[in-house]
Amino acid sequence: MTGRRGLLAGLALIAVTNGMILGGVAWNRSAEEARIELTERELALPWNAFRDDDDSGLALRWSWRRPRADWLDRDKLRELGFDVSVPSGDPQAEDFYAHALPREVFMVLEMDGEAWRRDLADREEELRKCMRGRCPEEYPNTPEEMRTQLDQDRRMGSRLLAVDAGTDPEELRRRYPDRSRHLVLRASVSIHLAGQERKLLEGRLSGPQVGGVHVPRSLRPVLDEIVRNTPQEAREAPKAPRYRVTVAAGRRYEPWAAEVERIGEGLRTASR
């Protein structure tokens, strides 16, 4: 390949690659698959927001959790494509499931819904049991610790819970039609044996595959002001959420920040 041909091929490759990425973005954003309101509880400021001078970009990081009543069981794992033919009690089971590779799936995140309320109710019940002397073995395992954590979660805990997963996002959307409460995103799921005797087969979700939600400059003023005005001691653990983010997701189940709004202290909004 001569220099001239190489130059043309290189320029063509740059153009085609950028065209494909931007075309994919345009296709994704040409229709809103979901539009959901989250707060700092569900989309937190990144760890480096206050201290990394070398990175001026800002991507809010997902904060979500799995409900305590777990649905990612053997049947669901089979549905997701895992081979679950070896019984959990089999001597080969640990080796067999440790060998399974993670699979790409779509997960459904529910915002401030039934799963969150049930989760809180379960924990309140656990607290009551603990006050009667039947505390769990794992932390938190004293009434004081449990109450503190419950209060903190009521104020700042994420209300975004993973409630389902599947390989067909359209089927998931049919099952969860509320586009302002349920977000379908790409994730990854792995399989493992849990429990003290490692006999309980369960899946572990990780994701979303899109690591964070990038905040464009036009939406930054609200967040920049928060970063600037937050005293040192309040940076790690705010007492209440300080901003609200409207997140949209498109045809390719890729999200973007559509609006950022200040909570309290006189509302300020930035949108695109």
Add this chain to the structure above:
Amino acid sequence: MPEPVAGTAGSKGEAQRRADRISAFRAELASLEREGVLALPEEQRVRVAAYHEVLLRDLAERFDVDVSEGEKQLSWGMRIASFLGALALAASAFFFIRRFWGMLDTPVQVAILAVAPALALLGADFAARRERSGYFAGLIGLVASTCFVLNVALLGEIFNVTPSYGAFLAWGAFGLILAYAYGLRLLLAAGLLSLADWLSSWLITWTGADWTASWERPETFLPAGLLLFATPLLVPHRRRADFAPVYRALGVAVFLFPVLVLANWGEGSFWRAGEGDTIEIAYQILGFAASAAAIWIGIRRGWREVVHTGSVFFVAFLWAKFLDWWWDWMPRYLFFLIVGLTAAAALVALKKARSVMAARPAGGAA
């Protein structure tokens, strides 16, 4: 007097080898004459000297080759300086974009990310035309590659695009385009490794697994290693003869590295027949056999890079085995004594191999 045939040198590597042969011929002829073994008639001496002068001038003009030892040493210095400079410039481009891109609006970010690699590519092309040694083209080419990696990675970040192994294909192709256009072996190696990663990720998706799991199954890299090794056999590199060794050395390394990993971590294998130990033993045998085969083929074909890479892996397999057998119970001084003695034994073996290679005609089969 016949016209010099520098036109047969297709690449800078070949031209440099020809210049080196002329320099060696001149030195040897001077020694033979001094020792009274040979005395060329004056007319022939003048003809040969004039022929070489014209040839060297032509090679220097077309390929910027080094015609003296001093120039050669300076060239090495320049090569090291251009490599370090390229790394520093690439890091500078990375940190510059990261530091300021958050302050820019999205269309400006997109424009900068797309235009930066194109500008750097134009710069590399300009440098290649102005300066035949290729140092500046190599330096700017590495910056162009870094800009292109940033282009794809940051566009993905800005628009929250799901990460995909397709990025490795684009990066690999870009590295290869720059390498073939301007004769840059470093970018050839980087591009080939990127393509190996792409192939491995693509293969793992055939099992239904997430593409990011490719490193959990090192066997997915074995086909890439074989393909790299076979490429110069299937596609002759006449114009870029110095690229064939890069393919072969990387081919051996990309094949043997996963074998080395699996020889010590059987759980990472696709193979489920028997216990982890059985798999590890199988890969240890394969590792020893394949690295010994690489040394043997390298000696037979005169491929020094294959001999060297095979030797490194053979010793690595051997030391890994020693560690496995003896580390827990053997006194440390004895363990390291044995390791040192095996290194000495390897030296003796390689010296023998070198003498076999020296007996063969230089260059060997391409």
